[in-house]
Amino acid sequence: MRGRLVHVVLLIWALLVTLPLLWAVVSSLKTDAEIFDSPWSLPATPRFDNWARAWDEASIGRYLLNTVVVVGGALFLTMLFGALVAYCLARYPFPGNGVIYYTLVAGMLFPVFLALVPLFFVVDQLGLLGTYHGLILVYAAYALPFTVFFLHAFFRTLPTAVAEAAFLDGCSHAGVFFRIMLPMARPGLVSVGIFNFLGLWNQYLLPLVLNPDPDRYVLAQGLAFLAVSQGYRSDWSGLFAGLVIAILPVLVAYILFQRQIRDGLTAGAVK
Amino acid sequence: MRHGRYRFLAGAMIPPLLLYAVFVVSPYAQAFYLAFTDFNGVSSDVDIVGLDNFTRLWSDPLFLSALRHNGLMLVVVPLVTIALALFFAASTRGSRLLRAYRVLYFFPQLLSVAIIAVLWQFVYTPNSGLLNGFLDRVGLSTLERSWLAEPRLALWCVMAALIWSAVGFYVVLFAAAIESIPADLTEAALIDGAGPFTLFRRITLPLVWDSVQVAFVYLGIIALDGFALVQIMTVGPGGPDNSTEVMGLSLYRNAFTYGKYGYASAMGVALFFLTLTLTALMLRATRRERVEFA
Numbered sequence: 223m224r225g226r227l228v229h230v231v232l233l234i235w236a237l238l239v240t241l242p243l244l245w246a247v248v249s250s251l252k253t254d255a256e257i258f259d260s261p262w263s264l265p266a267t268p269r270f271d272n273w274a275r276a277w278d279e280a281s282i283g284r285y286l287l288n289t290v291v292v293v294g295g296a297l298f299l300t301m302l303f304g305a306l307v308a309y310c311l312a313r314y315p316f317p318g319n320g321v322i323y324y325t326l327v328a329g330m331l332f333p334v335f336l337a338l339v340p341l342f343f344v345v346d347q348l349g350l351l352g353t354y355h356g357l358i359l360v361y362a363a364y365a366l367p368f369t370v371f372f373l374h375a376f377f378r379t380l381p382t383a384v385a386e387a388a389f390l391d392g393c394s395h396a397g398v399f400f401r402i403m404l405p406m407a408r409p410g411l412v413s414v415g416i417f418n419f420l421g422l423w424n425q426y427l428l429p430l431v432l433n434p435d436p437d438r439y440v441l442a443q444g445l446a447f448l449a450v451s452q453g454y455r456s457d458w459s460g461l462f463a464g465l466v467i468a469i470l471p472v473l474v475a476y477i478l479f480q481r482q483i484r485d486g487l488t489a490g491a492v493k
Numbered sequence: 494m495r496h497g498r499y500r501f502l503a504g505a506m507i508p509p510l511l512l513y514a515v516f517v518v519s520p521y522a523q524a525f526y527l528a529f530t531d532f533n534g535v536s537s538d539v540d541i542v543g544l545d546n547f548t549r550l551w552s553d554p555l556f557l558s559a560l561r562h563n564g565l566m567l568v569v570v571p572l573v574t575i576a577l578a579l580f581f582a583a584s585t586r587g588s589r590l591l592r593a594y595r596v597l598y599f600f601p602q603l604l605s606v607a608i609i610a611v612l613w614q615f616v617y618t619p620n621s622g623l624l625n626g627f628l629d630r631v632g633l634s635t636l637e638r639s640w641l642a643e644p645r646l647a648l649w650c651v652m653a654a655l656i657w658s659a660v661g662f663y664v665v666l667f668a669a670a671i672e673s674i675p676a677d678l679t680e681a682a683l684i685d686g687a688g689p690f691t692l693f694r695r696i697t698l699p700l701v702w703d704s705v706q707v708a709f710v711y712l713g714i715i716a717l718d719g720f721a722l723v724q725i726m727t728v729g730p731g732g733p734d735n736s737t738e739v740m741g742l743s744l745y746r747n748a749f750t751y752g753k754y755g756y757a758s759a760m761g762v763a764l765f766f767l768t769l770t771l772t773a774l775m776l777r778a779t780r781r782e783r784v785e786f787a
Contacts, residue, residue: 261626303509336761340523363516395501442607
């Protein structure tokens with residue numbers, strides 16, 4: 223009896239999670255009139271032209287492309303820099319090592335809101351406001367503390383014997399890092415990579431302040447912008463379609479890699 | 494082995510550290526300075542005004558109501574999220590089907606906050622929204638509201654969306670902790686006649702307390718923010734009647750709408766100390782003796 227009650231509760235939450243998403247998908251295939259008529263009705267004929275309209279006219283396609291460029295660049299930079307710094311700090315004792323490590327890790331304690339105003343002026347003065355590379359550099363800088371923190375712990379646990387053997391064979395420091403340590407650290411890199419990817423993909427505050435040019439909007443910005451502008455034009459079906467297009471890549475990635483994604487995200491929290 | 498060591502270290506570390514210094518360290522440091530000035534965007538015209546910005550904060554009714562709203566979120570969001578997540582994590586042990594719930598519950602965690610905000614804005618839409626449509630269908634049309642337009646409800650609606658998106662992550666986090674509890678402990682308690690509630694209170698909860706503590710800190714930080722949801726979802730944003738104003742929104746508006754950069758920085762400093770205090774308090778208040786598995 224109690225087991226059944228628990229199951230009902232579980233089922234209700236499952237419905238709460240899925241219904242809004244399913245509803246968005248169904249609504250994205252309806253006409254505006256059908257949307258206003260009843261939120262629960264099914265479309266008479268599925269309107270895929272809503273999706274096309276969202277992609278072209280509402281620029282979801284462009285926003286998606288902007289996001290891919292910015293997040294891709296930032297992810298690459300974050301992983302390269304994060305791994306390099308974490309490796310050096312974990313494996314090379316030198317004066318100032320501890321100071322650098324704690325300065326980096328302390329970055330996790332500060333809310334981004336605190337930096338927002340000066341950051342805007344720093345980026346502006348460097349002429350990077352509203353540029354891809356400006357956003358990439360800022361994303362990477364703010365993702366660095368956690369990446370270093372996570373990978374530092376990871377590099378410490380790797381055995382030293384392989385690296386030492388490579389040094390004896392005449393391998394350079396950079397060679398040891400790229401050809402030996404980096405491949406050995408692969409599981410850690412995957413975890414923190416997934417964590418960073420989602421964090422960067424979902425950024426809203428930083429692009430809102432640093433990326434004012436509508437042509438360069440990332441997806442999160444674009445959707446928020448559309449919610450206002452399409453609202454005025456009452457193109458609800460187009461907006462629903464945009465929303466669904468924004469959700470789809472995440473859903474596909476989750477279906478393919480759900481185990482790795484959940485492990486990657488929660489590994490960050492347990493540390 | 495020593496050969497090229499410092500050259501490698503310099504080459505590997507200087508570019509990342511430079512990036513970090515320019516875009517992270519320097520803005521944070523400048524923020525503490527700007528908070529004591531009347532900086533309005535023109536750098537030739539900056540006066541140090543001492544604690545003026547901070548005294549103004551305490552008499553700014555909008556900021557104070559933002560503080561109250563974040564305070565309410567700070568109580569409600571972590572408690573509800575953690576309670577739900579613990580319940581779901583504990584009740585999805587066992588069969589494959591039950592575990593599948595965890596996979597499903599986790600999904601909203603992956604959605605960008607902008608997507609969540611737009612989606613929930615639709616859910617709450619008065620005429621064609623999912624919520625009112627549902628109430629209509631089940632014959633509860635008297636409960637229909639324009640959810641985000643009523644000052645008494647709007648903040649709760651925002652919190653509901655926040656909790657909806659957060660629960661799944663903590664289900665997975667707690668489930669991992671619960672699964673690491675040795676089976677013989679649970680079995681022993683069951684043999685001693687413990688019911689599911691006692692088992693949860695006496696065995697499960699104490700042994701997953703570390704994760705609960707982490708969850709309190711994370712959710713506390715999320716509750717002190719709330720900016721993106723409020724900014725996208727609510728009318729104004731921050732309305733109706735400032736009923737959903739949060740500190741981040743006040744800061745953003747003062748800086749990038751009014752150009753009161755010094756004042757906004759003071760808000761940032763206040764927010765920083767609140768976050769820091771909160772983290773310290775949560776870690777202290779929730780501290781318990783650690784249980785080690787022998």
